[in-house]
Amino acid sequence: MQLAIDGGKPVFEKPANVLPWPPVFPEVIKKLKEIYLSRKWSFYGPREVEFNRRFAEYTGAAGCALMANGTVTLEMAMLALGIGPGDEVIVPAHTWIATGESVVYRGATPVIVDIENDTLCMDPERFEEAITPKTKAVIPVHLFGSMADMDRILPIARKHGIAVIEDCAHAHGGEWDGRHVGTLGDVGSFSFQQSKTMSSGEGGACITSNEELNETLGRLSHIGYQYAAKQGQAGTPPPTGLICRNYRVTEFQAELLLAQLDRLKADTLLRAKNAEFIRARLNTIPGVRVQAPGRKATLQSYYKFVIMIDPAVLRPGLTRQNVLEALSAEGIPVGIGWSGVMYRQKLWSIPANMYRIASSENAERIVQNELLTSDLNWLMLSEEETELYCQAFEKVLAAYSR
Structure with a gap:
């Protein structure tokens, strides 16, 4: 199936019905x-x-x-x-x-x-x-x-x-x-x-x-x-x-x-429900894993929905940036979170002699090469559009994997 970035039909043929955030009542x-x-x-x-x-x-x-x-x-x-x-x-x-x-x-x-x-x-x-x-x-x-x-x-x-x-x-x-x-x-x-x-x-x-x-x-x-x-x-x-x-x-x-406290429980439950549906689908794609919930999480909030893509599964010459651009063309604007781990972010202004790095191997690898994020309102779509969200990832990864 031809990707939208290559001239094919996008998964989201019309813009998704994403709730503007923050909401207005x-x-x-x-x-x-x-x-x-x-x-x-x-x-x-x-x-x-x-x-x-x-x-x-x-x-x-x-x-x-x-x-x-x-x-x-x-x-x-x-x-x-x-x-x-x-x-x-x-x-x-x-x-x-x-x-x-x-x-x-x-x-x-x-x-x-x-x-x-x-x-x-x-x-x-x-x-x-x-x-x-x-x-x-x-x-x-x-x-x-x-x-x-x-x-x-x-x-x-x-x-x-x-x-x-x-x-x-x-x-x-x-x-x-x-x-x-x-x-x-x-x-x-x-x-x-x-x-x-x-x-x-x-x-x-x-x-x-x-x-x-x-x-x-x-x-x-x-x-x-x-x-x-x-x-x-x-x-x-x-x-x-x-x-x-x-x-x-x-x-x-x-x-x-x-006003938002009155809606917090219902909104949290909705995002958690949709996140679990998406997690089950995306975790079956080789080289893709979704950020795990806390080990004893009885309700997870989902400020962002986080996906990690192993660069080793991508075709030679392709990177996370290619996946990001292809997903955007399919109608899902994903990001990479912040510009780096905490002490590499553009706005970090603390001199090196005022902090100490004890360990950071996982963080450096994941943040620099693997991490993609969707905003919280993408977890508040209808069931039909949540299905399309999954299909977009499946389509792009099928085309870009080795």
Whole structure:
């Protein structure tokens, strides 16, 4: 069958019915107007208070602290846990730059370790090998919605007295053995940036099962004001012993998040259902493998759908880029994720003497040569279009394989 890139008929003869992201809900427009007219746009507004309460309830956490973005949430988590200059924090080799750079913002040193070959999340063995007397925390990233192996990471961390900060920027709605991600470690950090499964344009949140830690996180992001206040009454700012910041969100952002929280479970289940259908099909293609879910994932979020193609199965002279271009011609615009592993990304600005690479072999190989990604809304197609998605991969790989 002739490929579309060579003049054949594309699998998607008309554009797929992909839901624009982030989604727009007409009923939210009215609520945003109400906020505008109320003149209560920030500072312990009722919607911020409500979101903190409801997101904590949804995740099963003791508390939630909304913040300005998913980078400061990581930084504030480390500040609340007492991590600073002279300390080391272990992070995975493949993640967005914010995971490592937030460590540097605290004056600590990111120690980079390799990822697993299947989940693409932090390898627990490499984590343990990288521990030194200076190690104070580990940040396992639930990458693209898959989940780091918390059943192995947590005991290692406890044995060495290391704090665990879960980077859940890609994993809203995900569950590990029935528990929502972010509630297994000391702190869970979420991002609500433009492309995330829950979005307020920018925004973030920390959740924790420790009420005292939740109070500290809230104070840190609200210039020290008492955080457990009710009905939006901030009270007085008692001393905390910490230099606090102003990382508040607006009521407009909180309203956007409340609307999406109502839909999070249904959207997560839909993406998981379609992802499993696609996984079963694509994993039968020689040389193709789909990112594995967390080993005890009872519900996976799927921020991206990730496919890896072994270059050895392609005809001589062909690369991942050829596959990407052929799929695009068939009607599926896939990408390669970020421009490289964390410390090779174009926006990574940390000098080499301020971080340490302990291991990164899997990450380097997979990211540079194998990885392809589809955005989350491609997992929200109809059954008919999900079938076409599979057919496009099957068509291109049949033509390009040896």
